Amino acid sequence: MSGAELDPRLLTRAREVVAAITGFRDDAISGEALERVVRAEFSRGRSAGDLLGELLHPSSTLAFTLVRAVLVGETYFFRQPEHFRFISQEGVPAALRRGSLSLRGWSAGCATGEEAYSLAACLQASLPHGFPVEVLGTDLHEASLEVARRATYGSWSRRESAPKLFPLYVENGERQVTILPVVRRVTTFAQGNLLAPLPERFGRFDFILCRNVLTYFTPAARDAAITLLSRTLNPGGLLFLGAVEVDRVPPGMVREGPPELQAFRLLGPGESAKPSPRPRVAVGARAPVAAPVARPAAPAPVRVVQAVPPAPSRVHLSALERIEEGDEVGATAVLEALVRQSPDYLPGLLELALLRERSGAREAAVPLMRALRSRAERLPPDQLVDGPEALPARFYQASADAYLNQGTLE
Structure with a gap:
């Protein structure tokens, strides 16, 4: 079945299932993402009837696949505004104190570019006029990057839940906005895989945003990606991750700001994180039990001492x-x-x-x-x-x- 022959009932049902599971408004659900999943199922020999039957069950594997396809590209301007505030109020001044002559940012897994442009606007607004700024946005999907390069967005990219923190765009009709030329000039986009080293021509960065991407990775892939990201940071540079993507400080880094910020600074040469020693505890180890106190009288009755369970x-x-x-x-x-x-x-x-x-x-x-x-x-x-x-x-x-x-x- 070709794309032109897709059964409208199938796409309508797919959209209904995704809306029921996520609670998203209709304009937040990417029709292209739904079609990609359906075409992939057809390529495996399944029919429209098979898919419609499975979608009668919202907890089905297909429903889960559709939801994930829609969520992966979820992005909007100044998402997680606390990160941009921290960059402006703490990160930029710290970089200037280190003597930085230019500041560079990377939006890793930028989807359609809203995050990359937000970072560029944040840096420009936080620095003296004319201070050199560069921002790179990378994503695995070239189609998303094409949207980013057009620099024109609809209402879903500017949620009420994320304030417009810095000058970023101008109104372009009733529903669309266009990125300011000054922000667009310092922002570039390129295809990239987080599991492959970034080409050396892109250089190093002072700020990297990689948020709500690694949650879909296996533990090994996540650790490999974080290692590659940290290698592209300048000493003292900051890496910002999503809230549930890591639960420990990455090697060679220290936490900056409150823990829920999930911001990590790359240690400089000779700098130590000074971690507190972590005891190695064998599974099933028990806390030592104090020996019973000897009594001066005749033999004391045997006492059974309960082992204290480990903390x-x-x-x-x-x-x-x-x-x-x-x-x-x-x-x-x-x-x-x-x-x-x-x-x-x-x-x-x-x-x-x-x-x-x-x-x-x-x-x-x-x-x-x-x-x-x-x-x-x-x-x-x-x-x-x-x-x-x-x-x-x-x-x-x-x-x-x-x-x-x-x-x-x-």
Whole structure:
């Protein structure tokens, strides 16, 4: 079946299923993305009747595939405005103090370019007039880059939920806007794969935004991508990731700003993160039990001393060790036992949810994220939660909110 012969009933049903699952407005659902999925199914020999039958079940594999196809390209101007505010108020002044003579940014996985242009506008507005600025946007899909280069966008790219922080565009009719020429001049786009080194001709960067992209990667692919991203940073440069994409500080970097910001600075030559030592704990290790106190009288009766179970954070560390060793099955078993034993231990809920998400079991991750959000909401936002890294309760609430608001199957 060719693209021209696509059954309108099939595309209409696909759109209805996606809208029901995500709650998106109709104009937020990419018809092109839906058609790509349908054509791929046809290329595997399936018929329109087969697909319509499967779409009678909103929890079907096909429905999940359609939702993910729509979500991958989700972007708009000044999304996660806290990142742009941090760049303007903290990142740019720090770069100038380091003596930078120009500032360069990279929007990695830029989709249709809204993020790249937002970064360019942020840098220009935060610097003296005429200070050299360059921004690169890369994406795997050339069709998205073609949209970015046109620099004309509709109303969905400028959500009310994301304020217009810096001068970026001019109105171009009732529904469209066009990127300002001064912003467009410093922004370029190129095709790129996050799992391949960026060509050397693109140089290094002071700011990299790679947000809500790595959540779709396997753990190995995610770690490889972060390593490649960090190699393109100038010393002192900042990497911004999505709220639930990493739960630990990447190697060679330190956290900047509040934990929920997910901003990481590349250490300079000779600079040390000075991490606190992390004990290696064997699975099943038990805290030492004090010996019974001897009595001066005749033989004391035998006392049975109950072993104190290890603290949740120690069990969590043992799971992290298994993950580092590639034993995700064992880590999952440890974390499942931990969550059953300590259901209010927020780091364990988040770790297990992320592990399930990375293994493709998103339907199992959602209840954990809901539980995480519910429990985090009961705590004062700034209360530090014990774990491998002491983080405030608001970090866990923000992580759960970000995950559950990404159109996850709920």
